[in-house]
Amino acid sequence: MTAPRLEIELEKIYHNARTLVELLADHDISVTGITKATLGSPDIAGVLLRAGVSMIGDSRIENIERMRLSHVPATMVLTRSPMLSQVDQVVKYADVSFNTELDVISKLSSAARKVKQIHGIVLMVELGDLREGIMLDDMLDTIREVLRFPNIALKGIGTNLACRSGVSPDATNMSELSSLADLIETTFGLTLDIVSGGSSANLNWALSGAAIGRINNLRLGESILLGREPLQRQPIAGLHTDAITLVAEVIESKVKPSQPCGEIAQSAFGEQPPIIDRGHIPQAILAIGHQDTDPYGLQPPPEIEIIGASSDHLIIESSLPVGAEITFQLNYSALLRAMTSPFVAKVTHFQNGHTPAPISHMIH
Secondary structure (H helix, E strand, O other): OOEEEEEEEEHHHHHHHHHHHHHHHHHOOOEEEEEEEHOOHHHHHHHHHHHHOOEEOOOHHHHHHHHHHHOOOOOOEEEOOHHHHHHHHHHHOOOOOEEEHHHHHHHHHHHHHHHHOOOEEEEOOOOOOOOOOOHHHHHHHHHHHOOOOOOEEEEEEOOOOOOOOOOOHHHHHHHHHHHHHHHHHHHOOOOOOOEEEHHHHHHHHOOOOOOOOOOEEEEHHHHHHOOOOOOOOOOOOOOOOOOEEEEEEEEEEEEEEEOOOOOOOOOOOOOOOOOOOOOEEEHHHHHHHOOOHHHEEEEEOOEEEEEEEOOEEEEEEEOOOOOOEEEEEEOOHHHHHHHHHHOEEEEEEEEHHOOOOOOOHHHO
């Protein structure tokens, strides 16, 4: 089988998704399954829907288009603010989009009006992480303007935490979002269907027994695909952490000095790694590098140590022979880059090797 490759175990992804859907349902929180790390894979979207997610979300309209054209039967949510240059695509393929800019919403309104559709929007609120979001003091004025746009339906509000700055979801910022939802409904006499508290980073808070308030949806990607929570990257009890693994092949195996010889400057990626002279060591090179994944996000088997990487090579301390394959677990960064690389094959496995039913038959 070709290498490098991602081995994707759909039954393990199903188990992770189903487990989280059921745990959060006990707190009246639904799950939006995020597919951006899988490039909008229709197979994975189908598994998430079979597991009970309420919507499919993706940050790239191109991925949503792919799923639409593959007839994935789901409410599709664009979870990144639309580009002005893509509003026609957004209205055509996404049912709902996350927004922060009135200029964008105005263009979405025009695009939706042209095709006689209603486009749903979720307004994102800034609660401290300093990525996207409308400032709290500006939210009511923004909503007054939004409600004037034809063919636009305000579906709800949401926030994003722990992405840019690592600000953790907690009782304080989640309470702010709940209070804002109440204020909006009271002020404008409407009902918000979606109060989206955030991502996989919210799981510790949501499952801690804290008061949930108005939060009724979380957007889960990393926790489903990798079985870990993003705040400390700890495994989540009962979930598979090896639903997706990366396999790479040895292309050189020799004994070499552990210390380079010559004047030391920066490496190809601007690094000057510390050098410890340990004499001659067995060194193997794998046919994968920075162009294919994040080498620092790979977790090798316990007996193997990663000692270096370049664009196309991953160097390990090992005496494995040429042609041998090594399986790595991945963090989110490594997964995202490996999925994007055209040089990494994607191999999907189903339980007992069975071919799955068409996606339309996988929905309960």
